[in-house]
Amino acid sequence: MFVDNELHQSNIRRGLVTLFNRVLSKRIIAAICSSMSNNIGRKRADYVFDHDIIRSSSLELVAHEIYDKNSAGxxxxxxxxxxxxxQKINLAFPDRKLYLFDTFEGFAKEDVEQEKMKGYSKKQHNFSKTSEELVLKRMKFPENCIIRKGYFPETAKNIEDTFVFVSIDADLYEPIYNGLRYFYPRLAQGGYIFVHDYNNTKTYPGTKAAVKKYCSEMNINFFPLSDIAGSAIIMK
Ligand SMILES: C[S@@+](CC[C@H](N)C(=O)[O-])C[C@H]1O[C@@H](n2cnc3c(N)ncnc32)[C@H](O)[C@@H]1O
Known part of the structure; x- marks a missing residue:
């Protein structure tokens, strides 16, 4: 059998580089993150198995700041x-309530229609394979969780509360814009909102549009985090 030696060697080289990127670089990032978070007490091994180390370690550092300042909410x-x-929010804030907003059946029809009309994402993922029970089962402090199942913002009615940490990860323009309109005015001083997918402009371009629109209307600034898909970090 004829074997092209040069081609064979370049395939091996490519394989080694991929192996380095997938395994070694993840360990290096994990080591950096664990040293950044040293005083929070998470071990390096926790990061190696984490698919978005930057986002998780940022959550931990933010939680540390919130506890340091004694910010209520x-x-x-x-x-x-x-x-x-x-699950990570629940772990990082063991003495705070955690409101969980989702249809638990995937995107709402009205949001998808708006998304198409505004010309943002054309294809959406299916997020229907879940349940409240499944989510609660993975929580370390399930007693802190308050499930708000159904269409947001309707599910936020009658909540009298303030927030120190909010994650908005709803992918589409409409719920993200409504989420900012609901949570920002209720954010405590020293509080944070993480909006995931800010830089996921190929799949969910409505996220960046919603963040930019709300932040320019309210004249507020944000920090673009280089986690997977990018997050916008809003502070008060
Ligand atoms: C990308 S997934 C969330 C991923 C999750 N944060 C995680 O850590 O895996 C987006 C979720 O937003 C929910 N969602 C989007 N728009 C919504 C709305 N208007 N009301 C309630 N849930 C909504 C969907 O049902 C879906 O489960």
């Missing part, structure tokens, strides 16, 4: 799906 996530990030 509860926490929330709009767009929970199976609770992957919500």
């Amino acid at each position: 509860n926490t929330a996530e709009l767009g929970v799906f199976r609770g992957e990030f919500a």
Whole structure:
């Protein structure tokens, strides 16, 4: 059999580079993150198995600031799906309530229609394979969780609360803009809102548009975090 030696060697080289990127670089980032978060007490191994180390370690550092300043308020996530990030919020804020807003059935028809009309994402993921039980099961402090199942912002009616940490991860323009309109006025001094997918301009361009629109209307600034898909970090 004829074997092109040069081609064979370049395939091996490419394989090694991929291996380095996938495994070693993740360990290096994990080491950096664990040293950044040293005083919070998370071990390096926790980061190695984390798919978005930058976002998780930023959450921890932000929680540290909030506790340091004694900022009062509860926490929330709009767009929970199976609770992957919500679980981390629950862990980072053991003495705060965690409001969980989701249809638990995937995107709402009216939001998808608006998304198409405004010319943002054309194709959306299916987020229907979840349930409140599944989400609660993975929480370390399930007693802190308040499930608000259904269409946001309707599910936020009658809540009298302030927030120190909010994650908005709803992908589409409409719920993200409504989420900012609801949560920013209720954000405590020293509080943070993470809006995921800010730089996911290929798949969910409505996220950046919603953040930019709300922040320019309210004359507020944000920090673009270089986590997976990019997050906009809003502070008060
Ligand atoms: C990207 S997923 C959330 C991922 C999740 N944060 C995680 O850590 O895996 C987006 C979620 O937003 C929810 N969602 C989007 N618009 C909504 C709305 N108007 N009301 C309630 N839930 C909504 C969807 O049902 C979906 O579960």
